[in-house]
Amino acid sequence: MAETYIARSTAIAARLIGGEMMIMSAVDSTFFTLNEVATVIWHSADGQTPLAEIIERQVCGAFDVQPERAKADADRFVAELSQHGVLLVSDRPIAAAPSGESPASPTP
Amino acid sequence: MSLLAEMNEKALALGVPLSVHLDLTYRCNERCIHCYLDHDDRGEMTTAEMESVLDQLADAGVFFLTFSGGEVFLRRDFFHLVEYARRLLFNLKLKTNGVMIGDEEARRLRELGVEQVQLSVYSHREEVHDAITKLPGSLKRTVEAVRHLRAHGLKVTIANVLMTANSFDNGGVISLANKLGAFYTVDPTVTPKLDGDTSLLSLRIPGEELHEVFRDERVVNNVEEFCAPPTKPGADVMEGYPCSAGHTACYISPYGDVYPCVQFPLPTGNVRRQNFLDIWRGSPQMKEVRSIQIKDLPVCSTCSHAGSCTRCPGLAFMEGNMRGPSSADCEKSFQRTGIPTANMALRGASPAARLVQIQLPA
Numbered sequence: 001m002a003e004t005y006i007a008r009s010t011a012i013a014a015r016l017i018g019g020e021m022m023i024m025s026a027v028d029s030t031f032f033t034l035n036e037v038a039t040v041i042w043h044s045a046d047g048q049t050p051l052a053e054i055i056e057r058q059v060c061g062a063f064d065v066q067p068e069r070a071k072a073d074a075d076r077f078v079a080e081l082s083q084h085g086v087l088l089v090s091d092r093p094i095a096a097a098p099s100g101e102s103p104a105s106p107t108p
Numbered sequence: 109m110s111l112l113a114e115m116n117e118k119a120l121a122l123g124v125p126l127s128v129h130l131d132l133t134y135r136c137n138e139r140c141i142h143c144y145l146d147h148d149d150r151g152e153m154t155t156a157e158m159e160s161v162l163d164q165l166a167d168a169g170v171f172f173l174t175f176s177g178g179e180v181f182l183r184r185d186f187f188h189l190v191e192y193a194r195r196l197l198f199n200l201k202l203k204t205n206g207v208m209i210g211d212e213e214a215r216r217l218r219e220l221g222v223e224q225v226q227l228s229v230y231s232h233r234e235e236v237h238d239a240i241t242k243l244p245g246s247l248k249r250t251v252e253a254v255r256h257l258r259a260h261g262l263k264v265t266i267a268n269v270l271m272t273a274n275s276f277d278n279g280g281v282i283s284l285a286n287k288l289g290a291f292y293t294v295d296p297t298v299t300p301k302l303d304g305d306t307s308l309l310s311l312r313i314p315g316e317e318l319h320e321v322f323r324d325e326r327v328v329n330n331v332e333e334f335c336a337p338p339t340k341p342g343a344d345v346m347e348g349y350p351c352s353a354g355h356t357a358c359y360i361s362p363y364g365d366v367y368p369c370v371q372f373p374l375p376t377g378n379v380r381r382q383n384f385l386d387i388w389r390g391s392p393q394m395k396e397v398r399s400i401q402i403k404d405l406p407v408c409s410t411c412s413h414a415g416s417c418t419r420c421p422g423l424a425f426m427e428g429n430m431r432g433p434s435s436a437d438c439e440k441s442f443q444r445t446g447i448p449t450a451n452m453a454l455r456g457a458s459p460a461a462r463l464v465q466i467q468l469p470a
Contacts, residue, residue, distance in 0.1 A: 011221050013199030015171045018122050022115055022171055024199050026221035029263070031111050 006054075006078055006087050007047030007094040027085035037063055037070075038077050045087060047094030051078065115171075119356045124169040125388055127357040129370050130161070132189065133178040134362055138205050138241040140228075142271050142311050144301045145178065152362040155185045157380065159192055161360065164384040166196040176203035176370075178362070187216060194220045201226065203267075206253030207246055214256035225257050226265040226293075230273075232280030240273055254288045264290040270321065271298050271311040282326050294327050297436050300426050302373050312436070318443040337445050341415035346403040350421045354397035358388065368397045372422030374430070397421070400431060407433050411450035413441040 008014075011026040021034040021042055034042055037059055044054040051074060059070045081087040088094055109117075119126040133152055134145045153161065165173065173193055180186055180202060193200050202217070206227040209217075217225065227250055231237040237247035257264050266285040268278055278294055285292040296318055300306045313321075321327055328334040349355055353369035360366050364380040366387045367373055376394045377387030388394060400421070403409050408419055411433075418441070423434035433451035441449050 010194075010197075012197065013171060013221075013223065014197045015166075015169055017115065017124055017126075017169050017171070018118050020118070024171075024223075026199075026223060029223065031115075033111055033115065 002091040003050040003052065004078070005047055005049070005090050005093050006041075006045040006051055006082075007090075008042065008045050009086055009088055012086050023081075023086055025084040025086050030084045030086075032081065032084075032086065037065070037073070041074055041077065047088070047090075116352075116356060119169070122169075123389065125165075125356060125358055126170065127172040127174070127352065128165055128170045129174045129176060129357070129359045130165075131177050131360070131362050131370070132158070132175055132180045132183050132186065135182045136177060136179045136205075137182065137207060138179070138243045138246060140230075140241050141273065142240070142269060142298045142308055144299050144308065146301075146303065147178065150363060152183075153364055153380070155188065157364065158185070158189055161364070161379050161384065162189070162193050162196055162198075164379070166198065168385050168388060171199055172201070173198035174201045174203060179208070180204050181208035181213070187220075190217070190220050190222065194222070199223050203227075204253075205241070205246065205250055206257075207243065207249040209253035209256055211256050211259075214253070214260045214262065217257070218260040218262050222262065224263040224265060226267050227254060229266045229268060229281050229284065231277040232284045233277060236274050236277055240271075251284070251288065254290055258289050264288070266290045266292050268292065268294045269298070270294060270296040270313050270317075272313055273311065275313040275317045275321075278321065278324070278327065294321065296321060296440070297420075297423075299371055299423065304373075304426065306426075315439055315443050318440065322440075322444045335444050335446075337447055338413045338416045338441075340412070341402070345415040346401065346409065348402050349398075350400065350402065350405075350419060353421060354394050358394075360384075366391075368394065369422050371420055372397075372425055372430075374422075374425055397430065405431050405433075407451050407454060412447060413445070413449050417441045417449070 013024045013026065015022050019036065021039040023032045023034065040058050040062065041054055044058050055070050055074050059065060059074065060067050078087055078089060082089045116126065134147055135149055136147050181204060190200065200222050201224045202222060203226045229237065229250060230240045234247045238244055254264050254266065266281065268281045270278060282292050296313055298308050298311045301308060322335060323331050325331050353372050358366060358368055359370040360379065364378045365375055366377050366379060367375065374393050374397065376391040379387070402414055408414055411417070417437055419437045420434045421430050423436055424430055424432045427435060433449070435451065438449040438451045442452060
């Protein structure tokens with residue numbers, strides 16, 4: 001089965017506030033807040049690491065969640081964000097990784 | 109509660125400055141008759157200083173950033189600053205008169221992911237708009253800018269400041285905005301100059317005209333709801349804060365001065381000498397603004413409009429007391445509902461108060 005790669009789009013506004021990632025799509029102004037697990041996936045979306053590996057290492061390794069459940073949640077999360085241009089999805093590594101690398105500004 | 113409202117509550121609880129209005133310059137190519145700024149350059153922040161401010165704002169948690177002025181396109185490094193801000197993933201809004209925006213500028217703004225562009229249009233008639241901006245041909249150029257921005261898919265808002273010179277033209281501007289596919293917002297408040305000069309206040313539209321504006325459903329949507337009498341303010345209102353100034357929002361001038369809001373000229377520090385977060389968290393002035401709840405307002409806390417008034421603490425400050433009433437907002441509340449405010453009654457300034465001539469015996 002083909003791998004899935006995800007990368008953060010630069011067509012967004014994003015900031016980490018109180019441990020939650022706030023994201024607004026510059027494409028359609030849809031606003032999202034990501035929970036702790038989704039925020040981890042977001043930070044790992046470098047376009048180079050397969051989604052399955054992100055789930056295994058970053059999600060299942062750090063949170064008390066079954067792999068099937070984690071995969072289902074991650075698939076839904078990726079589908080929704082990609083629909084609004086917030087995440088880029090491909091079946092091969094995404095070469096042009098986003099240049100805006102500061103969505104993880106620390107919470108004051 | 110919407111996600112945005114939740115975000116605001118969270119920012120308020122954590123003391124995060126969610127929104128910042130940054131004026132890049134006070135220089136301008138228009139000379140609007142109601143403008144509150146001094147357009148001479150008195151030492152704007154350099155590109156490097158602006159970059160440092162933007163870095164600090166991102167670190168502080170700022171999400172919504174507005175670049176305004178003056179005319180932002182007069183800065184040679186304007187696109188560099190837009191690009192820099194977008195790399196830091198701010199939700200970026202611009203306020204401009206648009207006269208320097210052609211197709212190429214609009215394309216770049218879209219490419220850089222600017223969220224929204226707001227342009228001022230005072231009238232649909234050239235002779236009125238251009239007489240206010242004192243720049244011949246400015247309406248034509250601003251409208252062209254809106255067309256370019258819309259053609260590239262940018263969200264555009266036309267802001268219509270109402271004053272004596274254009275008070276009957278808001279209908280025409282609404283039609284123009286609709287035709288151009290732009291949002292419309294109206295502001296009937298002319299503010300004093302930042303140096304305290306109140307001569308501009310003579311340009312404010314008279315109360316009777318404000319009354320008409322508030323009954324125009326194209327402006328306020330639901331007139332009945334908008335003009336409904338105020339309901340008795342509850343404890344939640346009294347424990348609440350007047351507005352976001354100093355709580356989740358602030359303003360930075362081109363010279364690095366930090367204020368609670370663009371309409372609240374209380375100096376709290378300067379980012380050329382101090383770290384932004386030190387000013388935001390530690391400035392005594394910012395703390396004082398932050399400490400004021402509705403119940404602390406001697407006159408306004410007794411007013412029936414306390415829960416629905418648009419009272420601006422900055423305008424109150426410019427009238428002499430940040431805990432006092434803002435008479436412009438008293439007038440708005442009165443014209444909206446027909447019910448005098450506590451401040452008007454106190455000063456005997458309302459028609460209703462003037463009618464009270466008979467004192468009944470005890």
